[in-house]
Amino acid sequence: MLLFFWWLIGAYKKSFGGEIEKGIMQHVRISSYQSPVHKLGDSQMTLSPKFRLTATPATSSSGLFSSSLPLEIEMEPSLGLQPFIPGLPDDLALNCLLRLPVSTHQKFRVVCRRWHDLLRTKDRFFTERKLVGICSAWMFVFAFNRFTRKIQWHVLDLTHFSWHTIPIMPGCKHAGPNGFGCIAIPQDGILIVCGSMMSDLGCPLHVVLKYEMQKNRWTVMRQMLVPRSFFASGVIDGKVYVAGGYSTDQFELNSAEVLNPADGKWQQITSMGMNMAMYDSAALDERLFVTEGWAWPFLFSPRGQVYDPKTNAWESMTVGMREGWTGLSVVLDGHLFVISEHEDMRVKVYDMKTDSWDIVEGSPLPKRMISKPLSVSSYGSRLFVVGQGLHVAVGHIEKKSCCVLDDRKNWSFSIQWQQIETPSEFSDLTPSSSQILFA
Amino acid sequence: MATIITKEQQEKEKMVTLVSSDSEKFVVEQKVAEKSHVIKMVMNCCGIESPIPVRRVKGDILKSILEYCEKHSKGEAQEVMEKWDKEYMDKAEKDLVFFHDLMLASHFLHIQELVDLIAVTFAGMLKMKSPEEIRQKFNINNDLTKEQEEHIMTTFGWAFQPI
Secondary structure, X not given: OEEOOEEEEOOOOOOOOOHHHHHHHOOOOOOXXXXXXOOOOOOEEEEOOOEEEEOOOOOOOOOOOOOOOOOEEEEOOOOOOOOXXXXXXXHHXXXXXXXXXXXXXXXXXXXOHHHHHHHHOHHHHHHHHHHHOOOOEEEEEEEEEOOOOEEEEEEEEOOOOOEEXXXXXXXXXXXXXXXXXXXXXXXXXXXXXXXXXEOOOOOEEEEEEEEEOOOOEEEEEOOOOOOOEOOXXXXXXXXXXXXXXXXXXXXXXXXXXXXXXXXXXXXXEOOOOOOOXXXXXXXXXXXXXXXXXXXXXOOOOOOEEEEEOOOOEEEEOOHHHHHHOOEEEEEEOOEEEEEEOOOOOOEEEEEOOOOEEEEOEEOOOOOOOOOOOOEEEEEOOEEEEEOHHHOEEEEEEEEEEEEEEOOEEEEEEEEEEEEEOOOXXXXXXXXXXXXXXXX | OOOOOXXXXXXXXXXXXXXXXXXXXXXXXXXXXXXXXXXXXXXXXXXXXXXXXXXXXXXXXXXXXXHHHHHHOOOOOHHHHHHHHHHHHHHHOOOHHHHHHXXXXXXXXXXXXXXXXXXXXXXXXHHOOOHHHHHHHHXXXXXXXXXHHHHHHHOOOHHHOOO
16 A cells, blocks of 8 residues: 655755755765655655555564564655754754664654654664764673573663663574674674584584674674684684684684684684683783683693784783683773682782782672673773673773882772663573674 | 064964854954864964854854863863763753754854764753654654554564563
8 A cells, every 4th residue: 555645845944044054954864775866945845755554574674583563664765854853954963863762762753754764773773873973882792591591682772771682693592602602893883603502402503693783684604614612702903713612522622713804704823722612711912812711620720822813823821810810801991800700709900010810999799689690891991790680780990000110000990880770571581791882 | 564473472373253143252262263173174274363253153152162162172081071061061951942052053163072962962851751742842743644653653663672
């Protein structure tokens, strides 16, 4: 059924009445499938946007498995629409509307057609944000239901602290999520998930998936050269490094490889020099640090290796670093922090000069709210810890220079915790990984 | 007039006069005026000797904008600036007409930092309102039919996909 309206647009009310606004109005971005640009006068009759009500499911603009709408309101682009906000040039209004918290989008979709079209899909929203130059941080949490094992992603807006979802990750609806490697390329708004473990088969795969915020969809990428799970990963200079992990037949791997996200190709790099599955890893100082961590009954000191992409070589991790690496790590402002599992969940920071770990002053992680298993990420001077039920604690880190000795500056850190409210629907969810993206 | 220019005179010459649409004159340092990309371009091509007319901005708005530019050209600590910005916005948003004019003027003068600050504040003002309040307050014509409106309200947006 097609409905056409004729609709008269009054003269565009200009507060400053000038060429500048007019110039801007002619560059209004209406949609990605824009018709050729018509020159419009100030006041004229135009063919209004065409509403098409269709009973066929929407061709999924939001991903492979997203729920499709029973009815789709499709808007044909047309110039001469009413402004987003009368009295404001559209680019200025967009700058405001693209900052509306995600949680308000549903209610604001009924304001008018143009608001509806702007806030209807996530790809449109994030593409527009990129064009306008608005960028903020979003925390992507990879979680699974502890009863059904169903895996899902939830996204926390770190500006307004509201939650939303993304399309379901293709391929693996029920799997052991801990074997995945989740790697963020924050500035590009890209998330890469590789390796996995089928819960039925117990075998790791070399599947690689990419999620792009501006497209709001998953893409299947070229497979890893070696199938692996529970492996180390990190981004250095825009390239994704993976190392070690378990092979298909559960043996620990020695090999390592690198992905260039630009062309999607994997390339082998020097092997680690020891077979090792990862406990934790971190990209720091343009190097990849990998440790297997302490294991029961704590008889042997954990092993650790460090990769330098410049020389394509591995070397042993220093003793102090690998012995004190007792929890999940996060890099913040060029410093390596861990939430220590064995020391009352205190935060420690590594000092490379002295090869030792210092306790970060302040209260320990608020354990009443945040319980294991955890996932950790950082942005600016804050670190974000996600626990069971997707409860989130934000640690505000303060850095102070305390003394200057032998030409080297020592820093001291302190931390203050703050808690974020989480919807009760998340209570059965267990986090596996959290990554920060900008868009 | 080949006279030797002393340092003091040089400093003095870095002042620029801006004239608002209602002929109010403002003498500010060049670095303050430079916060506006548009004024900076005008100064670069025409110099700062003669007063620069800012025809589309009224005196009270220009005064407020220059107050912002002056504060932001001092290079103070981020925390201090954030607090100041908040107070500045709290004051501005009390009068919607003033806020609207400030928004347009900062956009016209191309002071991106201020435009972004106002946009954040404006989005904050909008988010608490209902769609009907928004339509009324900002004179937006609801061009959706009742049917379409109901349909939109009953379908989940991407933000609310069921878990």
